[in-house]
Amino acid sequence: MTKPTAHWRKRLLATERPAYLAIPDLIAEDLRDGRLAARDRLPTLRELAEDLHLNYTTVARAYAEARKRGLIDSRAGYGSFVRGKAPALPLRGGSGAEMTMNLPPEPSDAALLARMHESAAEVMAQCDLYGLLRYQDFGGTPADREAGAHWLRRRLPNATADRLLVCPGIHSVLTALLSQLARPGELICVDALAYPGLKAIATQLGVQLHALPLDDDGPDVEAFEHACKTLSPKAVYCNPTLLNPTTITMSRARREALVDVALRYSVPIVEDDAYAMLPTERLPRPLACLAPDVTYYITGFSKCLGAGLRNAYVLAPNVRLAQRLAGALRATTVMASPVTNALATRWVQDGTADAVLEAIRDECRRRHALAMDHLGRWGVAGHPECFHLWLPLACDWNIVECASYLRTQGVAVVASAAFSTDGNPPDAMRICLGGPAPLDACDRALRLLADTLDHPQHPHATVM
Known part of the structure; x- marks a missing residue:
């Protein structure tokens, strides 16, 4: 009998527990007691069946149960190996390095x-509290709208408060816009890799998504024009700056070409510019500057201050369309919280928002430097002032298997399938470097990622 399992036969004879459940128990016990260690190779299914006088199916069920418990990994051509334990890192709502959100x-x-x-306390001390607890007209107070226009003018010099609505998060704006622009069964054009929330909204509303191929400059404009000629899309959705998930920023030439097609076919543009405030370098002009009469420009504070500050700004093409959108948003969300609006407005007015944004940029730069140290050789794509990365899987490991394995080790990433709108996702994953995890936890998680990629033939690899 093979050495790692020499004592298993006697233990199986002495227990009434089914063998397919007892074998994972024995693996866990041997790992705990030191008889097995991480990276130890286990017998093949046929070898173990012969050693233990069990049928092949029972051993196959046992190994499947052990994999389910996170005790072993099996890979065609390499066999089954003990996983062992990786350094524990806290998970969202639980216990690990949450790199999915x-x-x-x-x-x-x-x-x-x-x-x-101090600024938040001043808001509560100086405001009419009962006034903030009442129902409000949708879109924010005049002061809220003017603060929003002021915030947007760093990207859109002609932003005006009368075309702007203050909304409870970008997600709510996208829901209202899709419901307004497209009916069930109708189609909008999107990037082949897009924000998963948009996919969920479209599914809920019965709106079809037509994927446009992507390259390093942005969506394929010829594909967009072909769709306009043959499919009559009701809108095109773009995330032109630091695209979630690939981090690419659409080039000036690509923006101009896309806008040209949209104008010629009268297709509204939904410009989700959630990450536009992060980069300090000069960016290409927003689509809303190039085609203001057909573009809804959206941004908010979830990516530059904090996701809990559920404030977003949408700048409509004109006042009439802003009022129409306000009706759709009122029907779905009633209003943005006046308390949250007051805090966001104060932070814009007194410079706190700019101070937080700059601090976030600084932290992003530190984390980006760590990511390049650990993952640069794997061709990871990122921006120094962005907190997500796009990592092509440059080995023969299945992307879903890789992401699942990393989760068992306490590091949660998102496989490319979550973003795919064409059903053909690339072998890649999005890695998020933000959230509450401190810099040293981010460093440990990145080291584990690098170690996993360095040893693709050993999916049970751990950080030593």
């Missing part, structure tokens, strides 16, 4: 936190 990093600057607390 695209949250900005949380700066630890005590002076900045004190400033945020």
